[in-house]
Amino acid sequence: MSGQLEAGEPPKLVGLSPDGALELGHAPQAKPESRAVPSLLDRRLVVVTGKGGVGKTTVAAALGLLAARAGKRTVICEVAEQERLSDLFGVDASGHDERELAPNLHSVSVDPELAKEEWLRYQLKSGTLAGVLGGSSVFRYLSAAAPGLSELVTIGKVWDLAQLERRTGGSVFDLAIVDAPATGHGIAMLRAPSTYAGVARVGPIRRQALQIDAFLRDRKRTAVVVVALAEEMPVNETLELERRLSEEMEMAIDRAVVNAVYPERFTREEAERLRAVAEDGAVSATRSRGAGTDAAVRAALAEHERVRGQRSQVRRLRRGLEAPVATLPFLFEPELQLEQLDHLARRLERAL
Amino acid sequence: MIDRWLQRKQICICAGSGGVGKTTTSAAIALGMAARGKKVAVLTIDPARRLANSLGLPELGNEERQVEVDGLDGELWAMMLDPKRTFDEIVAWHAPDERTRDAVLSNRIYQELSNAVAGSQEYMAMEKLHELHQEGRYDLLVLDTPPTRNALDFLDAPRRLTEFVDSKTLQLFAAPAGIGLKLLGRGTGVVFSVMKRATGIDLLADMGEFFRSFGGMTEGFRERAALVNDLLSDSRTAFVLVTSPRRHALEDAVWFHHRLMEGGMPFAGVIANRVHQGGDAADGAALGAELGDQLAAKVLRAYEDERRLAERDRAGLAELRRRIGRKPIVQVPHLHDDVHDLDGLRQMDEYLFGRKRPARPGARG
Numbered sequence: 001m002s003g004q005l006e007a008g009e010p011p012k013l014v015g016l017s018p019d020g021a022l023e024l025g026h027a028p029q030a031k032p033e034s035r036a037v038p039s040l041l042d043r044r045l046v047v048v049t050g051k052g053g054v055g056k057t058t059v060a061a062a063l064g065l066l067a068a069r070a071g072k073r074t075v076i077c078e079v080a081e082q083e084r085l086s087d088l089f090g091v092d093a094s095g096h097d098e099r100e101l102a103p104n105l106h107s108v109s110v111d112p113e114l115a116k117e118e119w120l121r122y123q124l125k126s127g128t129l130a131g132v133l134g135g136s137s138v139f140r141y142l143s144a145a146a147p148g149l150s151e152l153v154t155i156g157k158v159w160d161l162a163q164l165e166r167r168t169g170g171s172v173f174d175l176a177i178v179d180a181p182a183t184g185h186g187i188a189m190l191r192a193p194s195t196y197a198g199v200a201r202v203g204p205i206r207r208q209a210l211q212i213d214a215f216l217r218d219r220k221r222t223a224v225v226v227v228a229l230a231e232e233m234p235v236n237e238t239l240e241l242e243r244r245l246s247e248e249m250e251m252a253i254d255r256a257v258v259n260a261v262y263p264e265r266f267t268r269e270e271a272e273r274l275r276a277v278a279e280d281g282a283v284s285a286t287r288s289r290g291a292g293t294d295a296a297v298r299a300a301l302a303e304h305e306r307v308r309g310q311r312s313q314v315r316r317l318r319r320g321l322e323a324p325v326a327t328l329p330f331l332f333e334p335e336l337q338l339e340q341l342d343h344l345a346r347r348l349e350r351a352l
Numbered sequence: 353m354i355d356r357w358l359q360r361k362q363i364c365i366c367a368g369s370g371g372v373g374k375t376t377t378s379a380a381i382a383l384g385m386a387a388r389g390k391k392v393a394v395l396t397i398d399p400a401r402r403l404a405n406s407l408g409l410p411e412l413g414n415e416e417r418q419v420e421v422d423g424l425d426g427e428l429w430a431m432m433l434d435p436k437r438t439f440d441e442i443v444a445w446h447a448p449d450e451r452t453r454d455a456v457l458s459n460r461i462y463q464e465l466s467n468a469v470a471g472s473q474e475y476m477a478m479e480k481l482h483e484l485h486q487e488g489r490y491d492l493l494v495l496d497t498p499p500t501r502n503a504l505d506f507l508d509a510p511r512r513l514t515e516f517v518d519s520k521t522l523q524l525f526a527a528p529a530g531i532g533l534k535l536l537g538r539g540t541g542v543v544f545s546v547m548k549r550a551t552g553i554d555l556l557a558d559m560g561e562f563f564r565s566f567g568g569m570t571e572g573f574r575e576r577a578a579l580v581n582d583l584l585s586d587s588r589t590a591f592v593l594v595t596s597p598r599r600h601a602l603e604d605a606v607w608f609h610h611r612l613m614e615g616g617m618p619f620a621g622v623i624a625n626r627v628h629q630g631g632d633a634a635d636g637a638a639l640g641a642e643l644g645d646q647l648a649a650k651v652l653r654a655y656e657d658e659r660r661l662a663e664r665d666r667a668g669l670a671e672l673r674r675r676i677g678r679k680p681i682v683q684v685p686h687l688h689d690d691v692h693d694l695d696g697l698r699q700m701d702e703y704l705f706g707r708k709r710p711a712r713p714g715a716r717g
Contacts, residue, residue: 051370051371052369052370052371053369053370053371053372053596053598053601054371084600182370231690231692232405232690232692232693233375233376233405233406233690233692236405265650265653265654266647266650266654270647270650273643273647274643274647274651277642277643292631292632292633292634292635293634293635293638293639295629295630295631295632295634295655296631296634296639296651296652296654296655297639297651299629299631299654299655299658300650300651300654300655303654303658309690332657332660332661334660334661334663334664335599335664
């Protein structure tokens, strides 16, 4: 079986060779049951999480772009008061309302307060009653103290966006992608429904919390993508996240994406050569080599060292993680623009 | 540099958005000050064990642990705050008797509140900070704040808690069952029954019980929260903003700075991590003569990429300087290896404490 391509299953991108070409083959970490679940973009919901600052929004946007191009009506949900997608796609921010970013691609920035109102309206089947309640200072006060209610309505809104029949009466999407909070808070959000079901003693909301919880844990419908960097601490955090998801939620990571991996420009021999030249700096001064030229050699060597460090971190992640690992290249562009996002989306496509 | 910021300071709070190296920077500051003769404790509420990682400890607990490092003139201690345990300890401390304590600790609302409610973790960090400061066992406490987007929630936390325990609602709940409700006025009963339907929590029963037992501790909590608030704005405290030169991090830094100023917090300066260095343009012909055309071309490409990033970083930091005014900004270059151990922290030390400045040929301002 090993090394043999399964019929009907395209080869997966497992890494980049030193010259930047794609290495094709089966990801060695792919577990047997991964074939039993639909491919990533064929689920209803994709949860994108990972350590702060690793590029979660970028990966969520790239996945969204891919899905939209594949003809899926897709929505990306931003949480935790951020609205970076509108910026990236050059459209006006519109907060809690759904907005179109590109053909087939929409986004929503979930506002817990508004989500709470929507939730109330749905739960009470009455706008008037919900209005009365929402306007009550006692309610506002106590609902702020009701443990986990904000987290529940946030993930509840995400869940609703992923439903074939929307509870809140909005339009239906083929796929929802949530740009979730950083690791620890991300887990708290995923756990909110089961936490809440434990607190709520009565009625429909408990049932619904359990329903959301079941949806999140169903790998046929919900996928988890973790974004990392090829550095010590993000790798540790990713390994830890997989362990916690499995122990606390009985959930698995579908795919880890290591973002911002440097290109391998220099062979070992070339690096040796550069090192010799760098150490020979004093000699070169007599040859009137400019300061910038020395700096160039040093910068090249520094990059080479960084690349080696990254390689060993990616190896460590692949060894330690059960989920398959894909990589995305570091982009030297000063700021991410649509063009680069498109490039990343295409790279991601080959890796999925 | 940093040692000057922290002269006569007893508390250093590191704030900033996620992924900018806040935990690492906190550890490097603590290590650096310990190396300069101080007895320092560094605290984190980061559940991902990054601090333990960077200090080479297998893990950290709710108690301080000494980090054994050769060649320190002072001492370095580290701890991970456990918000839930801290909350429990505070309840136990404020409770007038054992029965009240147990009633609160076993109340379901309390159990979830202390675990899951936004801001309570941050508040607990401040509480612990206050407690350690009171005990006076350290010359300097360095706090690594949580990596949330609302990373300054903790500034509001004492005020929010004070409002919470001060509120009329709580007072009414503290009254014997029934009386409070009547005082809340007609219609409140309806609100509660609708709420029960909407939230599924029997708030009247659960929260009533919670607030009744909690009510007796109101005064103690209020005093504590006021003390914590005072401590944050005290001249013995220094806020250090950690950022990276990337656009989103810088935007957050400007916002953080604004919030700190607005709150009258003692702001010390900015630490910008992972700044690309760049340098003067290279002479392609000279490189080619030495390395051969093929290798020289690769080196040039790598160097040009680095210089573009350096240009971006320089522009970003100039913009930051323009927007926060004349505040010190310390730059730590993008080091070859990512910093995650004691060696890395020592490398950062040179930049943080000013023995070394990033070489920035051709840089202005």
